[in-house]
Amino acid sequence: MENELLGLKDEAAKSLAAVESKSGLEDFRVKYLGRKGLFSAVMRKLGQVPKEDRPRVGKLANQIKQDLEGDFTAQLAALDSQTPATQLTGIDLTLPGRHVPFGKLHPVTQIMDEVCGIFEGLGFAVAEGPDVETDFYNFEALNIPPHHPARDMHDTFYVDDKVLLRTHTSPMQARIMENERPPLRVIAPGKVYRCDSDITHTPMFHQVEGFLVDRKISFADLKGVLSVFVAKMFDSKTAIRFRPSFFPFTEPSAEIDISCVICHGKGCRVCKHTGWLEILGAGLIDPEVFNRVGYDPEEYSGFAFGLGIERIAMLKYGINDIRLYYENDLRFLTQF
């Protein structure tokens, strides 16, 4: 029995060394290590071995089987390493994979969500208002009476004498303040409309209005909140400057520029060689706006700001033609 085992071991070792292909290896496995193989056949005779020899012979048999299996695995690995990876399984591993379709939000929505997310992180609530708005909320409640020259800043689509498409998201200031009492922290995202169309203007675009009203709110607070916004929206190295401007519903009013994200302040076509890009309008809420909603401007103060989403998306992604936003060309939409 022992001799038979040792003979089988030698024979198997020689046979394995001669194997050159995977099919040969499989033949080897079946012949020696398979359930009906030679090794099993020998093992079945173990019962005929005298009882006292059985543990020793059994141990030897196990040892030989383990060795053979180890050699077999090693030979298999050796053969695999010689075979090109692409031929191992019959699958062409260089083919592109199978893709489950995957969609994305419009870049305007992506930026809108990012902007809203920053202000929501600062505790601002989100409110939405109507696109078709009254002249009252769009203008008069914001201290822009009929025949005010500031109306020239808004090319307005009218539905009739009293109804229009909102030209900014600022009417939400009046709508919310009319119904709620301070303290207030609100942003109002949405679509706005101006009758203007060229490479830098579309007749519909998106704005986010924001305002905060409480006791003792100062211009310094406005600067602080908008500085946080710019640092989060762009990065903390982005320079920011405030300069005087005019909006009838804020005073003092400011426009906020950031250092050009394209040339980093050196001067380029996008920033008209000034190194600065205008991205926000803002200011302390005008006492007249408070008077109209019944807040005492001596008791409360606050700030408001507004920004254009398309402009920020253009700056962040380098989009050079605003009209692309509303053509819904998949070659455009898949880029973001």
Place this chain on the structure above:
Amino acid sequence: MKFTLDWLKQYVDVKMTVAELADRLTMAGLEVDAVENLSHELNKVHVAEILEVRSHPDADRLVLCDVAVGDEKKQIVCGAPNAKAGMLSPLALPGAVLPGGVKIKKGKIRGQVSEGMLCSARDLGISEDHLGIMELPQDLTSGEDIVQALNLKDILIDVDLTPNRPDCASVIGIGREVAGFCNSRLKQPVDSSELPRLTGQGVPFSVDVQSVKDCPRYAARLLTGVKVGPSPWWLQKCLLAIGLRPINNIVDITNFVMLETGQPLHAFDFKKLTGGKIVVRKAASGETITTLDGQERELDPDMLMICDAEKPVAVAGVMGGANSEVDSETTEILLESACFDPISIRRTSRRLKLNTDASFRFERGVDPQGAPLALERVVRLIVDGGAQVVADGIDACYDIKEPPVLHLRIQRTCDLLGMNFTGEELTAFLSGIEFDVKQLDDDTLSVTPPSFRVDIEREIDLVEEIARLKGYNEIPTSLPVVPMSFPEHDEARDLRKQLADIMTSLGFYEAINYSFVAEKHFDMLDLPENDPLRQTVRLMNPLAEDQNVMRTTLLPGLLENVRRNVNHQVADIKLFEIGKVFHPHAGNLLPDEKFRLTAVLSGRRAPGSPVIHFKNQETDFLDAKGVAETILRELQLIQIELLPTDSIISYGAAGNIVELRTNDHVIGHCGQISAKILKTFGIRQDVFYLDLDFDALSSLEQGRKAFSPLPRYPAVKWDLAVLVADTVGGGEILKSIKEADEPLFEHAEIFDLFHGDHIESGRKSVAISITYRSKECTLDDETVGKAHQKMTDMVLSRFKGQLREV
């Protein structure tokens, strides 16, 4: 507001570079929009005198000019109609590069040598004038460099004025700001102490202001012995630089002084004024006037007019009339320098659709004290040109607004700006820009703004001035200290986001289309005449006819997107839009605004994937339905059923539409767009769609997320194959199994469906796999067998089916 650096320097020392100046102006709230070098680096262009003009031997339209450039004589071929001997004109010599990029070379034109080019004003970038070569003033010297001779080395600055600063719609106004931040003195061309007192004594004309509210001041003077002709170059240059066309010395001077002082002025030909009379009154109804631009304009009784004894001669504050225009024959002029009510002027200018430099200034408010000063400046300039002025004039002053006396609280200023100031600091800032300041008590300053700052009416206006003068960037940065609170979420908005996430997960890209659409879209969708979708909110002033109504459906926009993409060879399309539609609401001022979710699918099922993996997998009806089912599953809206519909949807392919129903409400549908509609949209491939009323969807009770324990015992699957009539819906069989009230039933799905092959026509085979499971034990064959038999019997009897051997 445009001006040049040289012009500005007449009133103030500019002690800084142009770049610094632009930056300081911008930071003072006068945003510099453009800075442009006017000389365009012109080189090798000289003043030349035309000595003789000869005809070109071989060209009718060309002439040969013998010109002198200093001591040199040259022959130039020229095509201008106005070349004549004795004229001075700019000559570009070989090597010159003109602003348009033209390089000048010596050459032959039709066989004749040309040693340069005589230039028009446009060639040199001076103006748009290209009718002939530029005729230079006779006092220039031949041979002189043109940049020096015409003083072209100047810089144009364009400031984007905000509506609150009409005082800066003048070079002096800008100069005043510059003087403020340069710490230099403003030099006024006329000192206010030198103004003559106008008493109206013995003047040969009269002024009768009948509408005092609209015209609080009207000053006028008469000049005689006027010679109308071209303006001197310095004046022309100022106007040309900012893009105004010089007309004649009188008109040019009034324009110049308006730009200089901000006070609009007008010159009438006095002999054309009937009765030597100025009457300021509202137009009579039916009156008309032909304005200086040659247009006849109908007037209404709200419009303020300047009239003579008989008729309107000017639209007050907007534009003069042709009937009193100064022309080459004019020898006597009546000069007007008036103050008009901003609202009145704005209304008139809107109504006439006529915006002028004058109306721009009056609408925003001119200095009520500025009229006499500007009038005196014009008088002096015209008299300098050789005219006489009638000694006295009229200054009819009625209701001139006095500057307000304002109280500025120091503590209030500090609180609003978030930084500390002393009374002395505030006083210094305001005094520096000509405000009159007195300290009333520890906390209060009494402040009177100068008359030209018509925008300063309240304490907050002063606070803004302080912030501006301190510099916004000098104000510290802080974060507000506010009570903590949780901002409530808008649930509908959250649901829209959730829907958008589902759609993108399903491979759809989000589209955003304009809210206004073409009314013709409704015809393109074949909507019946009385379809509620045709009830629209209409725009009074659309940009284009195809954007004239607010949308009532999102579908046309998305179909246009499909066409556009297919045309650009992107044929595999999955797009969705979540957006508002607008429906007029009778009795309400504002329309109803409702959100919808609409999606379109077309082309291959797996856009963007290699074709090899998805051969022949074109989108079909069941893809659209699958999207609807996924939405309902994810939102746990089990109360909605998807049912085939008999109702006709004009744009849907017949028999290929299902409705999303809850009880009796249809909240949307999905299916295929009919071939006819696709043709009208120019789409030549199948399109499937899904259209949901979001507001209806969001009003439904959503199921709550709730845990159910994982099963402890294995399930068994038994199959059932039945032959049923073609008209029986596979989904109906599934539904009946699910509703069969079998406690062991867990799930059923159809795994095969076929016709033909040993199956009689009109019938089909439906193979269903049913999963059974017990919560209490592992099921044995006998128990399952009983349940399955019951299920089989139910299906066979209910759908008149026959069992088929599997």
